[in-house]
Amino acid sequence: MATIRLQREDFDVAAEQRRLAQGAVVGAVVTFTGICRGDGGLVAMTLEHYPGMAEEEIARHVAEAEARWALRGVTVIHRHGRLVPGDNIVLVATAAAHRGDAFAAAEFLMDYLKTSAPFWKREERAGAAAWVEARREDDAAAARWTKRPGEAAE
Amino acid sequence: MLESQKHDPEKLQTFRTRSCPGDEAGMKILYFAWVRERIGKTEETVEPPADVRTVGDLVAWLSGRGEEYAYAFENPRVVRAAIDRAHVKPDAPLAGAREVAFFPPMTGG
Numbered sequence: 001m002a003t004i005r006l007q008r009e010d011f012d013v014a015a016e017q018r019r020l021a022q023g024a025v026v027g028a029v030v031t032f033t034g035i036c037r038g039d040g041g042l043v044a045m046t047l048e049h050y051p052g053m054a055e056e057e058i059a060r061h062v063a064e065a066e067a068r069w070a071l072r073g074v075t076v077i078h079r080h081g082r083l084v085p086g087d088n089i090v091l092v093a094t095a096a097a098h099r100g101d102a103f104a105a106a107e108f109l110m111d112y113l114k115t116s117a118p119f120w121k122r123e124e125r126a127g128a129a130a131w132v133e134a135r136r137e138d139d140a141a142a143a144r145w146t147k148r149p150g151e152a153a154e
Numbered sequence: 155m156l157e158s159q160k161h162d163p164e165k166l167q168t169f170r171t172r173s174c175p176g177d178e179a180g181m182k183i184l185y186f187a188w189v190r191e192r193i194g195k196t197e198e199t200v201e202p203p204a205d206v207r208t209v210g211d212l213v214a215w216l217s218g219r220g221e222e223y224a225y226a227f228e229n230p231r232v233v234r235a236a237i238d239r240a241h242v243k244p245d246a247p248l249a250g251a252r253e254v255a256f257f258p259p260m261t262g263g
Contacts, residue, residue, distance in 0.1 A: 119262025
């Protein structure tokens with residue numbers, strides 16, 4: 001049911017959204033699109049990934065999301081290679097009968113993509129290039145989803 | 155359990171390490187992002203000595219192989235590791251590992 005793709009090419013958010021919305025049991029589709037931001041003189045960004053592990057790591061978190069929320073479909077697309085400001089980077093789309101499950105699962109998946117999927121960004125600014133450092137805020141965002149013992153799924 | 159099936163932990167460890175498939179070919183190691191750049195390779199196959207039992211041991215052993223490795227692992231707590239495509243902690247055992255990867259904290263999404 002889940003679609004997971006890693007690719008150099010762009011993706012079509014509207015087409016992916018339409019595909020997930022098909023079916024009588026879907027009442028809500030949430031889509032999140034991450035976009036290459038052009039502030040601070042950013043010229044381009046190159047995304048490196050660990051082929052094989054990236055797909056497997058995303059699949060593990062999609063399976064967890066499917067176990068925690070009543071989802072009718074999940075699509076995760078992550079681009080790699082060189083991107084320029086305005087380019088799409090990542091799409092997370094979740095379909096459910098009701099919005100609560102779709103919103104929560106989309107946010108959960110994005111938080112884990114940031115901290116646990118093996119991707120690394122290298123930014124180019126005015127001739128100089130540097131690897132992006134991991135942000136503490138992202139670790140804190142992912143930690144929110146850690147289940148406490150005895151806690152029921154939301 | 156039959157008396158003949160008992161092993162002391164040391165022997166069991168040796169048995170597992172020696173019998174895992176691909177042992178003869180050594181251990182494949184992959185490097186990503188600035189870890190890759192500092193070491194100057196994307197991957198290599200190594201044959202660490204038998205006393206290298208954990209990911210942490212492997213980091214220490216690699217660090218002794220040259221300044222490029224020492225530079226990549228100068229702050230070992232920053233570098234993350236995976237065994238056979240799953241995240242692991244430094245105390246994870248290497249027994250049976252086919253592919254070990256080292257990389258900085260992830261910055262995707």
